[in-house]
Amino acid sequence: MIDRDGYRPNVGIVLVNARNEVFWAKRLKEHAWQFPQGGIKHGETPEVAMYRELHEEVGLEPGHVEMLGRTRDWLRYDVPRHWIRREPRPHYRGQKQIWFLLRLTGRDTDVCLRRTEKPEFDAWRWTGYWIPLDAVIDFKRDVYTRALSELSTYLSLHPDPHWLESATAPAALQS
Numbered sequence: 001m002i003d004r005d006g007y008r009p010n011v012g013i014v015l016v017n018a019r020n021e022v023f024w025a026k027r028l029k030e031h032a033w034q035f036p037q038g039g040i041k042h043g044e045t046p047e048v049a050m051y052r053e054l055h056e057e058v059g060l061e062p063g064h065v066e067m068l069g070r071t072r073d074w075l076r077y078d079v080p081r082h083w084i085r086r087e088p089r090p091h092y093r094g095q096k097q098i099w100f101l102l103r104l105t106g107r108d109t110d111v112c113l114r115r116t117e118k119p120e121f122d123a124w125r126w127t128g129y130w131i132p133l134d135a136v137i138d139f140k141r142d143v144y145t146r147a148l149s150e151l152s153t154y155l156s157l158h159p160d161p162h163w164l165e166s167a168t169a170p171a172a173l174q175s
Helices: 047-057 138-154 160-170
Strands: 008-016 023-027 035-039 064-069 077-078 094-106 122-128
Touching: 008 047, 008 138, 023 047, 035 047, 047 064, 047 094, 047 122, 064 138, 077 138, 094 138
Parallel strands: 008 094
Antiparallel strands: 008 023, 008 035, 023 122, 064 094, 077 094
């Protein structure tokens, strides 16, 4: 399902532990790390899609987590043209996402990356809240910055000044 502007509706999940470290997952057979995320199916609400993706990608059930908050609006990113498959479907530009902040109330051992036949991740770890901004692929960095900054208020964290400045700086000043 792609909207008229070319964006696929999607949810992103920032899962934190009791120390406010974030769940950071490695894509299957790649050296690319990211937050769990996935598409919203026709007829699903963002919240329903988030719990489905949480189960499919991380193996957790709603009883393993507490929802702390979500982004107010859709956050969009464009996928670089060379990454877009040429298919006979509506013009695809990228993703538009609602991000959810969840706290793990279960145990680390409740995480199961092989809950489905087609796992998306083959490793995971807990890392500092702002660390993913240094590691995420470039075209997702702005969305990650905006999502983490907005969601940090639910944890009484202060946005990392380094990333906050780069996210709001004019494009000519960014390096």
